[in-house]
């Protein structure tokens with residue numbers, strides 16, 4: 027069953043239950059069913075019935091821990107995010123799936139407010155698993171991490187839009203980031219007419235991002251789209267360069283969901299590595315252009331160039 031059909035099948039009572047789980051998932055890995063009842067203002071019977079039916083649809087996972095508790099699955103958090111975007115007037119129609127990776131599912135969509143756009147639902151990425159091992163996040167459900175990942179990407183786009191060539195961020199709800207649709211393809215799918223020029227523009231974008239205090243962290247031929255111009259995408263792994271944080275970002279902090287306060291820890295976990303990640307980003311790109319087009323560029327001079335203020 028696709029997302030549209032699932033969405034239409036969910037009844038009002040079930041949406042209430044989904045919302046209740048979302049609002050408490052920061053506090054419980056499995057939200058107790060009596061708390062769900064209370065939050066959703068439903069009686070026990072209605073709640074249990076809804077949980078059972080949502081469980082059957084794969085939208086929640088019900089589990090007896092020392093009590094009966096529930097959490098949202100990837101499908102569940104995705105439907106929740108979709109509903110929020112619709113209710114908040116940011117989205118009117120979900121289009122077709124444009125891509126599905128290890129870390130995300132991306133749809134094109136239509137919004138009366140913004141026109142055609144791209145909607146990226148975050149899944150749990152490998153990075154988060156790694157970070158999770160290193161740092162103690164307590165016993166949070168993975169769906170919480172997908173929300174953090176989306177928030178993190180949204181924050182990078184907010185900071186960079188207008189400074190570097192990234193899609194315009196249009197909204198963030200749950201694990202979804204709504205953004206400008208780029209009518210282009212990943213550069214690895216193309217035979218570039220002027221690869222030198224494209225490479226130079228990518229290096230230029232890396233420099234501009236760095237001026238805004240951002241290192242991409244996962245830059246490669248897979249995350250550069252080319253339409254009339256290049257666009258850098260896919261920011262959940264970005265790291266902050268502390269000494270380059272601008273005022274614009276201070277202002278950006280107010281847009282964070284209040285629920286996601288410890289998300290800053292993810293940035294901190296990484297920020298000591300920014301220099302290494304920057305070098306790796308540049309290395310990835312240079313390697314690709316060397317292999318695909320035989321272009322040789324000295325990595326150290328590129329690094330020095332992007333680091334010059």
Ligand SMILES: Nc1ncnc2c1ncn2[C@@H]1O[C@H](COP(=O)(O)OP(=O)(O)O)[C@@H](O)[C@H]1O
Pocket residue numbers: 124125126127128129130131132144146193205206207208209210212248249259260261
């Ligand atoms: N704003 C966008 N406009 C057009 N296509 C996009 C956009 N964002 C993502 N995509 C498409 O979806 C794919 C996956 O998105 P990406 O952000 O790279 O996530 P992942 O972490 O799964 O690689 C991209 O390679 C691209 O084809």
Ligand SMILES: [Mg+2]
Pocket residue numbers: 127248249260
């Ligand atoms: Mg990608």
